[in-house]
Amino acid sequence: METIKNAVNAAGDKVNEVMSKSSAECNKEKAKDSSNTVGERIGAGIDYCKDKVDEASHAASKEINKQKATH
Numbered sequence: 490m491e492t493i494k495n496a497v498n499a500a501g502d503k504v505n506e507v508m509s510k511s512s513a514e515c516n517k518e519k520a521k522d523s524s525n526t527v528g529e530r531i532g533a534g535i536d537y538c539k540d541k542v543d544e545a546s547h548a549a550s551k552e553i554n555k556q557k558a559t560h
Contacts, residue, residue, distance in 0.1 A: 495558035502551035506544055513540035 519525060519533035 492558050495554045499551050499554035499558060502547045502554060506547035506551060509540045509544035509547060513537050513544060516540060 516533045516537035520530050520537060522530070525533070
């Protein structure tokens with residue numbers, strides 16, 4: 490039962506990882522767009538950094554859950 494729970498958690502972490510990566514890419518494009526105001530570009534840059542941290546966190550959690558599911 491615990492193995493199934495860990496496998497489901499790993500799958501959920503993968504979904505969250507992909508969502509964070511997608512959001513980071515959108516924010517990166519906003520930050521690079523010269524038609525946005527300086528404030529919007531700075532805000533998008535900050536959001537990009539937060540999304541990258543979230544992405545790394547979800548990737549690490551996914552790996553931990555994947556390892557637990559296989560042992």
